[in-house]
Amino acid sequence: xxxxxxxxxxxxxxxxxxxxxxxxxxxxxxxxxxxxxxxxxxxxxxxxxxxxxxxxxxxxxxxxxxxxxxxxxxxxxxxxxxxxxxxxxxxxxxxxxxxxxxxxxxxxxxxxxxxxxxxxxxx
Numbered sequence: 001x002x003x004x005x006x007x008x009x010x011x012x013x014x015x016x017x018x019x020x021x022x023x024x025x026x027x028x029x030x031x032x033x034x035x036x037x038x039x040x041x042x043x044x045x046x047x048x049x050x051x052x053x054x055x056x057x058x059x060x061x062x063x064x065x066x067x068x069x070x071x072x073x074x075x076x077x078x079x080x081x082x083x084x085x086x087x088x089x090x091x092x093x094x095x096x097x098x099x100x101x102x103x104x105x106x107x108x109x110x111x112x113x114x115x116x117x118x119x120x121x122x123x
Contacts, residue, residue, distance in 0.1 A: 001020070001030065001034050004020060004022055004028070005022045005023065005024035005026070006022050006023025006024055007020050007021070007022055007023075008020075008021045008022065008023055008051070008052060009021045009051075009052060009053050009054050009093075009094060009095075010054070011054045011055045011056055012056070013029065013056050013060070013062075014056065014058075014060055015031075015032070015060070016031075016032035017029060017030050017031045017032050017037060018030050019054050019056060019062050020054070021051035021052060021053070021054045021064065022051065023050070025041070025047070025048045025049065025050065025051065026039050026040065026041045026048065026051070027039070027040040027041070027048065027051050027054060027062070027064050028040070029062070040062065040064070040075055043075075044075055044080070044081050046073070046075075046081050048064070048066055048068075048069075049066050049067065049068025049069040050066065050067040050068040050069075051064050051065070051066055051067070052064075052065045052066070052067040052092055052093050052094070053065040053092060053093050053094040053095035053105065053106070054095065055095045055096050055097045055103075056097075057074075057097045057101075058099050059076070059077075060076075060077050061074050061075060061076045061077065062074070062075040063075070063084070063095060063097060063103065065089075065092035065093065065094075065095050065105060066092070067091055067092055067093065070087075070089045070090065070091070070092065071083055071085055071086050071089070071092075072084045072085040072089070072092060072095070072103065072105060072116075074118070084103065084116065084118055085103075085105070085116060088114065089105065089107055089114065090107055090109035090110050091107060091108045091109035091110075092105050092106070092107060092108075093105075093106045093107070093108045094106045101117055101118055101119060102115055102116070102117055103115070103116040103117075103118060
């Protein structure tokens, strides 16, 4: 996949595509054919500081850790972004989410993994 601006983290999407965070401050979603589907900045009008870890939950929502802003936002397929974590992170990096609604965030400044519980729609 060419023309990325400092790709950082990547995660598969249930539909067969993938999502990539870029160092320049954007997150891009690609189809399984590697064609660009959308930019989260453009689609949601959201401005990232420095997006880092990305993952996709069972509902198809994209979760993005913002290293600079020390937050985690959820981007649903429809509707506005939701800030899931606004305190307690010092330098969020890699992330993963479970089918039961747990969010795992590596906090590289505190040398630990923090676990959060959030609601997800049943598959």
